[in-house]
Amino acid sequence: xxxxxxxxxxxxxxxxxxxxxxxxxxxxxxxxxxxxxxxxxxxxxxxxxxxxxxxxxxxxxxxxxxxxxxxxxxxxxxxxxxxxxxxxxxxxxxxxxxxxxxxxxxxxxxxxxxxxxxxxxxxxxxxxxxxxxxxxxxxxxxxxxxxxxxxxxxxxxxxxxxxxxxxxxxxxxxxxxxxxxxxxxxxxxxxxxxxxxxxxxxxxxxxxxxxxxxxxxxxxxxxxxxxxxxxxxxxxxxxxxxxxxxxxxxxxxxxxxxxxxxxxxxxxxxxxxxxxxxxxxxxxxxxxxxxxxxxxxxxxxxxxxxxxxxxxxxxxxxxxxxxxxxxxxxxxxx
Amino acid sequence: xxxxxxxxxxxxxxxxxxxxxxxxxxxxxxxxxxxxxxxxxxxxxxxxxxxxxxxxxxxxxxxxxxxxxxxxxxxxxxxxxxxxxxxxxxxxxxxxxxxxxxxxxxxxxxxxxxxxxxxxxxxxxxxxxxxxxxxxxxxxxxxxxxxxxxxxxxxxxxxxxxxxxxxxxxxxxxxxxxxxxxxxxxxxxxxxxxxxxxxxxxxxxxxxxxxxxxxxxxxxxxxxxxxxxxxxxxxxxxxxxxxxxxxxxxxxxxxxxxxxxxxxxxxxxxxxxxxxxxxxxxxxxxxxxxxxxxxxxxxxxxxxxxxxxxxxxxxxxxxxxxxxxxxxxxxxxx
DNA sequence: TTGTATGCGTTATCAA
DNA sequence: TTGATAACGCATACAA
Numbered sequence: 056x057x058x059x060x061x062x063x064x065x066x067x068x069x070x071x072x073x074x075x076x077x078x079x080x081x082x083x084x085x086x087x088x089x090x091x092x093x094x095x096x097x098x099x100x101x102x103x104x105x106x107x108x109x110x111x112x113x114x115x116x117x118x119x120x121x122x123x124x125x126x127x128x129x130x131x132x133x134x135x136x137x138x139x140x141x142x143x144x145x146x147x148x149x150x151x152x153x154x155x156x157x158x159x160x161x162x163x164x165x166x167x168x169x170x171x172x173x174x175x176x177x178x179x180x181x182x183x184x185x186x187x188x189x190x191x192x193x194x195x196x197x198x199x200x201x202x203x204x205x206x207x208x209x210x211x212x213x214x215x216x217x218x219x220x221x222x223x224x225x226x227x228x229x230x231x232x233x234x235x236x237x238x239x240x241x242x243x244x245x246x247x248x249x250x251x252x253x254x255x256x257x258x259x260x261x262x263x264x265x266x267x268x269x270x271x272x273x274x275x276x277x278x279x280x281x282x283x284x285x286x287x288x289x290x291x292x293x294x295x296x297x298x299x300x301x302x303x304x305x306x307x308x309x310x311x312x313x314x315x316x317x318x319x320x321x322x323x324x325x326x327x328x329x330x331x332x333x334x335x336x337x338x339x340x341x342x343x344x345x346x347x348x349x350x351x352x353x354x355x356x357x358x359x360x361x362x363x364x365x366x367x368x369x370x371x372x373x374x375x376x377x378x379x380x381x382x383x384x385x386x387x388x389x
Numbered sequence: 390x391x392x393x394x395x396x397x398x399x400x401x402x403x404x405x406x407x408x409x410x411x412x413x414x415x416x417x418x419x420x421x422x423x424x425x426x427x428x429x430x431x432x433x434x435x436x437x438x439x440x441x442x443x444x445x446x447x448x449x450x451x452x453x454x455x456x457x458x459x460x461x462x463x464x465x466x467x468x469x470x471x472x473x474x475x476x477x478x479x480x481x482x483x484x485x486x487x488x489x490x491x492x493x494x495x496x497x498x499x500x501x502x503x504x505x506x507x508x509x510x511x512x513x514x515x516x517x518x519x520x521x522x523x524x525x526x527x528x529x530x531x532x533x534x535x536x537x538x539x540x541x542x543x544x545x546x547x548x549x550x551x552x553x554x555x556x557x558x559x560x561x562x563x564x565x566x567x568x569x570x571x572x573x574x575x576x577x578x579x580x581x582x583x584x585x586x587x588x589x590x591x592x593x594x595x596x597x598x599x600x601x602x603x604x605x606x607x608x609x610x611x612x613x614x615x616x617x618x619x620x621x622x623x624x625x626x627x628x629x630x631x632x633x634x635x636x637x638x639x640x641x642x643x644x645x646x647x648x649x650x651x652x653x654x655x656x657x658x659x660x661x662x663x664x665x666x667x668x669x670x671x672x673x674x675x676x677x678x679x680x681x682x683x684x685x686x687x688x689x690x691x692x693x694x695x696x697x698x699x700x701x702x703x704x705x706x707x708x709x710x711x712x713x714x715x716x717x718x719x720x721x722x723x
Numbered sequence: 724t725t726g727t728a729t730g731c732g733t734t735a736t737c738a739a
Numbered sequence: 740t741t742g743a744t745a746a747c748g749c750a751t752a753c754a755a
Contacts, residue, residue, distance in 0.1 A: 119456030
């Protein structure tokens with residue numbers, strides 16, 4: 056019996072299917088499948104003909120239908136704050152590389168500093184992937200609700216969450232080394248341009264502890280926006296609070312760049328008048344004048360670790376927090 | 390008739406399906422579907438029960454099965470050279486934003502400067518997306534074979550290809566403005582640290598034309614690797630060729646950073662002894678000392694344009710090349 | 724309110 | 740070498 060409506064039943068501009076090709080080539084859809092997938096058991100001539108028709112129809116297999124039938128390929132989603140911050144590309148590179156090793160594919164999205172979009176993005180991505188990795192800012196409960204059971208690895212630096220896996224940064228070794236170096240250079244009054252709420256364990260707390268342990272006076276602190284402008288304003292505020300500060304720890308390298316600018320306009324030389332230590336170990340810090348001494352994080356490794364965590368999650372277990380250490384990358388600003 | 394093997398038929402650790410949940414909840418799979426998708430026609434109580442079972446089973450709908458049945462969502466793949474080069478994150482941001490506006494999802498991959506992986510990546514990605522956008526280095530024929538009919542937008546700067554769509558950068562306005570500025574500052578002998586093969590239209594050619602049109606002597610050129618080291622070596626080679634060069638155009642900002650370093654070690658001040666113009670308009674150039682004057686490309690817009698091109702391709706047409714202009718971003722190095 | 728039957732586009736099995 | 744036929748997991752008419 057002939058089918059009345061070959062392909063006319065479908066909504067207008069739809070993609071051709073295996074059956075469409077089959078019909079036009081006068082074979083069964085199964086034969087087309089053989090041709091497309093280069094299976095052996097097929098006459099070279101029919102193969103050629105089928106392929107020709109397929110090309111003419113611009114046939115392309117549906118990834119959904121394939122996914123349904125073929126052995127599972129795992130896909131992970133990665134959400135970052137702001138891809139323009141050089142911190143993330145390195146992290147992303149680590150994630151991609153680790154995923155590639157496992158033949159996973161990764162889907163990347165960014166909220167571009169608009170935290171309001173985070174939940175929505177999380178929700179939409181959660182429907183498309185097997186696991187998620189995120190540098191997030193929304194509250195854990197909201198996040199948990201949004202991902203609805205999809206395994207999630209967080210890197211946002213937060214206390215332990217019951218179901219998420221996490222990779223965290225231990226700022227202590229780096230801060231310890233930085234403080235020791237500052238002391239060795241005669242500094243005692245340390246200031247910090249902080250960006251509260253964005254880190255855990257909290258860098259400032261660690262700085263205070265280390266300073267206290269070394270017999271230093273309580274560090275002077277000012278809160279700033281996580282940006283160059285924030286850093287610039289932060290330094291002038293810091294100096295207004297306490298003009299005797301001779302060394303500054305910036306929340307991160309971006310903030311540190313603001314400190315450079317501010318120092319320059321204040322007529323302060325680095326490291327002569329002011330020693331400066333950044334945080335993150337961004338490579339471009341090496342091109343600042345003078346090159347920025349900074350507490351380094353292995354961002355690439357961080358991405359790799361996140362993928363490992365996701366792997367464990369996917370296996371149905373909850374891994375312990377993956378800890379990443381820090382060290383001091385000595386350049387010239389301190 | 391009872392089914393003998395409820396779920397035992399499947400390979401061991403497989404994901405639960407709608408039917409598994411249905412069985413455990415003692416309802417039909419259809420009812421489960423209703424509960425999961427929050428359809429109205431369902432008793433709140435059974436809904437609750439079903440959801441509970443689903444959660445307990447850690448049920449998550451298959452994205453493939455959904456994709457098969459639901460109205461199509463389009464996914465595009467983006468391949469870049471090297472996500473660590475700050476040029477790309479901006480471009481990526483543009484792509485993501487434009488895709489988001491269309492409710493498309495983006496799959497990002499990078500070859501990390503390993504061109505050999507490019508074709509393989511292309512092939513694998515081609516199977517997972519509806520269209521591709523790529524900053525590629527392999528020959529067009531090889532690329533065409535790899536993507537096998539998947540619509541592709543290229544940004545690698547190459548002569549027109551019969552089936553790919555393209556977005557290209559017109560370096561002329563920027564170079565014109567740069568040369569004029571250099572002339573206004575008394576420069577006549579211009580050098581270029583070039584990275585041949587990576588651009589089209591070729592920046593060097595344009596520079597030559599512009600210089601000639603302005604009655605300047607033929608620019609001195611040296612070929613360099615597209616990296617900081619390349620830039621550093623490039624400058625010393627350039628100066629060895631012609632010690633009278635007073636102004637340099639770098640192939641891009643990364644190369645320009647190498648020029649800075651080299652100039653510093655040569656005891657040359659910028660812009661006093663040597664005027665320097667970069668290419669790309671990377672934002673970090675503003676933090677160099679002195680801030681880098683550079684020929685700017687709107688990278689974000691470039692990403693947006695690529696998505697538009699993809700959209701046209703997806704509609705079955707081949708769009709004309711999208712041209713992106715350049716301008717001079719005057720900072721202080723020239 | 725709930726269940727039955729059907730189809731989405733592909734691959735795999737098995738018979739012709 | 741080819742072609743029926745049956746999954747894959749889900750959603751949606753339509754029937755109960």
